[in-house]
Amino acid sequence: MATFYRYFGEPVKGATSNNWGDHINVIPTSEKYGIWDGVRYGDPPASIQGDWSAHPEFAFVEGATDLIPYLRQQRVGTQLMPEMWGNKPNDTPVVSVAANAFRFGYDSFNVPSPTAYYIDGRSTYYVPALLAPSGTQAFSFRLLTAGTDTSSPLTPTTGEVYSTQYGDFLPSDAKFYVVAVMYNNGRGRVYPRLYWVLNIPSANYFYARRMQNQPSCYYEEVEEGDEPDMPTVPDLPNVDIGAVGVRLFQAGSFNNFISAIWGTDITSAIYKLIGDQTPYECILGMNIFPYADIAKVRGGGWWTGGSSSTIYLGNYSTGVSAPTCNQFCSVDFGSVAIQRAFNDALDFAPYTVVEVYLPFIGRVRVPTDFVMGKSLGVVYHCDVLTGGVAAFITANDDVIQVEGGSCLIQVPMTAKTADGARQAISSAASAGVSFATAGGMASKISSATPETRIALGSSVGGGIVSGVQNIENALAAKDSYSTFGNLALANGFLGLVNPVVYVHRPVPTDNTADHTYRGYMGIAADARVNLGDLSGFTRVKAINLGIAGASSEDLAEIEALLKEGVIL
Amino acid sequence: MTITLGKTSAPPKQVSKTMTDTRTFTGAFREGDAPSDRDPVIVVNVPMTTALTYNYAEIFGAYYFIKDRKAVTQTSTEITFHKDVLNTFGAGIRTHTCIIDRQYSDNVGDYDIDDGAFVVKRSELEILPVNSSSHTVTFVLGTIGIS
Numbered sequence: 001m002a003t004f005y006r007y008f009g010e011p012v013k014g015a016t017s018n019n020w021g022d023h024i025n026v027i028p029t030s031e032k033y034g035i036w037d038g039v040r041y042g043d044p045p046a047s048i049q050g051d052w053s054a055h056p057e058f059a060f061v062e063g064a065t066d067l068i069p070y071l072r073q074q075r076v077g078t079q080l081m082p083e084m085w086g087n088k089p090n091d092t093p094v095v096s097v098a099a100n101a102f103r104f105g106y107d108s109f110n111v112p113s114p115t116a117y118y119i120d121g122r123s124t125y126y127v128p129a130l131l132a133p134s135g136t137q138a139f140s141f142r143l144l145t146a147g148t149d150t151s152s153p154l155t156p157t158t159g160e161v162y163s164t165q166y167g168d169f170l171p172s173d174a175k176f177y178v179v180a181v182m183y184n185n186g187r188g189r190v191y192p193r194l195y196w197v198l199n200i201p202s203a204n205y206f207y208a209r210r211m212q213n214q215p216s217c218y219y220e221e222v223e224e225g226d227e228p229d230m231p232t233v234p235d236l237p238n239v240d241i242g243a244v245g246v247r248l249f250q251a252g253s254f255n256n257f258i259s260a261i262w263g264t265d266i267t268s269a270i271y272k273l274i275g276d277q278t279p280y281e282c283i284l285g286m287n288i289f290p291y292a293d294i295a296k297v298r299g300g301g302w303w304t305g306g307s308s309s310t311i312y313l314g315n316y317s318t319g320v321s322a323p324t325c326n327q328f329c330s331v332d333f334g335s336v337a338i339q340r341a342f343n344d345a346l347d348f349a350p351y352t353v354v355e356v357y358l359p360f361i362g363r364v365r366v367p368t369d370f371v372m373g374k375s376l377g378v379v380y381h382c383d384v385l386t387g388g389v390a391a392f393i394t395a396n397d398d399v400i401q402v403e404g405g406s407c408l409i410q411v412p413m414t415a416k417t418a419d420g421a422r423q424a425i426s427s428a429a430s431a432g433v434s435f436a437t438a439g440g441m442a443s444k445i446s447s448a449t450p451e452t453r454i455a456l457g458s459s460v461g462g463g464i465v466s467g468v469q470n471i472e473n474a475l476a477a478k479d480s481y482s483t484f485g486n487l488a489l490a491n492g493f494l495g496l497v498n499p500v501v502y503v504h505r506p507v508p509t510d511n512t513a514d515h516t517y518r519g520y521m522g523i524a525a526d527a528r529v530n531l532g533d534l535s536g537f538t539r540v541k542a543i544n545l546g547i548a549g550a551s552s553e554d555l556a557e558i559e560a561l562l563k564e565g566v567i568l
Numbered sequence: 569m570t571i572t573l574g575k576t577s578a579p580p581k582q583v584s585k586t587m588t589d590t591r592t593f594t595g596a597f598r599e600g601d602a603p604s605d606r607d608p609v610i611v612v613n614v615p616m617t618t619a620l621t622y623n624y625a626e627i628f629g630a631y632y633f634i635k636d637r638k639a640v641t642q643t644s645t646e647i648t649f650h651k652d653v654l655n656t657f658g659a660g661i662r663t664h665t666c667i668i669d670r671q672y673s674d675n676v677g678d679y680d681i682d683d684g685a686f687v688v689k690r691s692e693l694e695i696l697p698v699n700s701s702s703h704t705v706t707f708v709l710g711t712i713g714i715s
Binding site for chain 1: 579581582583584605606651653654656657660661662663664665666667668669670671672673674676677678679680681682683685686687688689690691692693694695696697698699700701702703704705706707708709710711712713714
């Protein structure tokens with residue numbers, strides 16, 4: 001089964017330092033100058049040296065291992081990328097890119113002096129260089145450059161797939177800008193690096209300085225066939241409950257509506273409770289929905305703003321009108337970037353833990369490895385009739401987790417409530433007890449002592465106790481569904497109504513945080529390498545050793561030392 | 569035999585070592601010894617005081633650490649050596665391809681690999697609101713009725 005690599009959008013770490021791809025020829029050691037892999041090869045010959053004191057910004061960095069050595073120039077093709085245009089440069093350039101593109105890095109650079117363009121009479125100029133050495137696969141790159149004229153767009157320069165690219169750039173401004181963008185053309189590794197290069201073509205060498213603002217990249221190996229086909233947030237259900245007579249109305253004052261169903265006097269209220277006129281049975285619920293401002297319907301329209309319609313209970317017109325609304329809506333809370341803090345394994349599980357607080361649901365833990373370096377979003381799909389909600393947690397718009405809950409607060413005016421009350425009232429009434437209103441009943445019952453109840457009952461017969469008890473039960477039940485589902489929902493409504501991401505990050509020791517350990521014990525690796533290509537601390541995991549002239553004891557000692565770690 | 573004594577400040581585990589202040593002396597194995605090329609013991613015609621200034625040697629075309637020194641006469645010292653296999657066979661070692669699990673360069677090593685070497689002290693909490701807006705509440709009435 002072949003292995004390929006799934007790209008995460010954040011660019012990749014790592015480069016094969018001695019192989020710069022097809023379009024750059026590394027000058028032999030005898031012609032190298034400056035520092036390469038930590039080795040200083042000396043200064044350029046005087047004949048091409050020039051006045052480097054005028055270019056402190058290009059001073060070599062002692063100990064740096066990833067500076068470009070001296071490179072021969074080789075032209076690559078020129079391609080313009082019109083979709084990049086229209087973006088004005090600034091200190092932190094932002095470009096709009098195609099769907100399969102990622103902004104890789106950017107930088108700005110102050111040119112020290114116009115006289116620096118010429119050294120020893122040779123034409124000298126600055127170029128941005130994007131190096132994508134051997135091992136980079138399935139990506140192409142573009143560089144956008146511009147001077148200080150911020151009214152002009154960044155200008156795409158040369159481009160080539162899988163290779164180094166650099167464009168001649170003779171500035172007339174005192175400051176350059178560059179933005180690098182890479183396109184994902186498939187699956188592959190990415191090893192790009194951005195540099196500012198002082199180019200002296202007649203001397204065939206460059207001075208280079210690595211650009212700022214190019215985050216480390218990484219990739220994930222995925223076995224072919226196992227590549228997750230991540231779903232996005234689905235469409236809302238396409239169901240019209242109006243077909244079965246269910247109607248949903250939004251907001252407004254329902255005082256007239258209450259009058260319509262309960263009447264305006266005591267007699268009619270009791271009549272509606274115990275008689276045949278029971279319009280409240282047609283009320284499925286009165287709920288509070290907390291996200292009216294950001295709720296949308298299937299297709300993307302706003303959930304609010306439906307056409308006004310008369311409220312019918314069965315075939316009985318209440319004479320009250322209200323805006324209708326859909327049963328299902330989508331609530332997109334937006335997203336937040338989960339950024340890497342350490343650029344090492346500490347950014348992932350088990351060191352870093354990511355939790356999401358979901359309103360009306362609670363805190364849920366999400367897989368750190370799935371969301372790190374991505375944009376974590378939360379979208380609710382709500383059923384405003386039942387209160388059911390599906391909370392979609394997304395990473396770069398891919399759904400990685402779904403949680404269920406309920407996001408409505410039910411106002412105690414439901415069919416169930418009414419049914420319980422009606423049954424209790426009917427029982428009590430059959431025993432000859434009368435009362436003014438349901439509210440008055442509640443008051444009376446709650447203040448009654450057991451003795452009072454018996455006295456009430458004794459006046460009208462033995463059946464009264466059970467009848468009053470039924471009323472109490474009905475009221476107790478009413479309390480229990482004063483919110484929809486359970487009290488936790490009310491807590492959710494009264495608490496945080498927006499999702500919050502909690503990232504538990506480790507606090508490493510200074511040595512771990514600064515990666516200063518690497519000089520003593522190296523960086524963790526799992527690579528097949530030629531030892532001759534390495535320098536610095538190296539610990540071997542497996543080797544088949546054979547050296548002419550070495551005894552078996554010599555070989556055993558060498559292998560033991562390599563597996564303990566040596567300095568190459 | 570000829571022994572070249574010298575000094576090195578390279579760590580023992582460094583494959584390539586530079587030997588400085590080299591000086592050549594004569595010497596011989598001790599009588600009755602079975603000479604060893606890995607841990608030879610050689611009486612070198614060098615005063616003890618001079619021998620103490622050296623810590624590295626080249627003998628038989630191989631490199632050796634000086635493990636111990638014992639004065640034999642005023643002008644000779646018995647020196648115990650141990651072969652530095654890394655420096656001696658450094659060229660051969662570098663021709664090998666192998667699997668490595670730690671490396672200095674971040675071009676080869678991968679900080680995202682966790683082999684248990686990271687040291688952390690505790691954790692701290694970062695709170696990231698997904699949305700900080702207040703929202704509009706509305707009532708929803710559900711009914712059954714004719715349209």
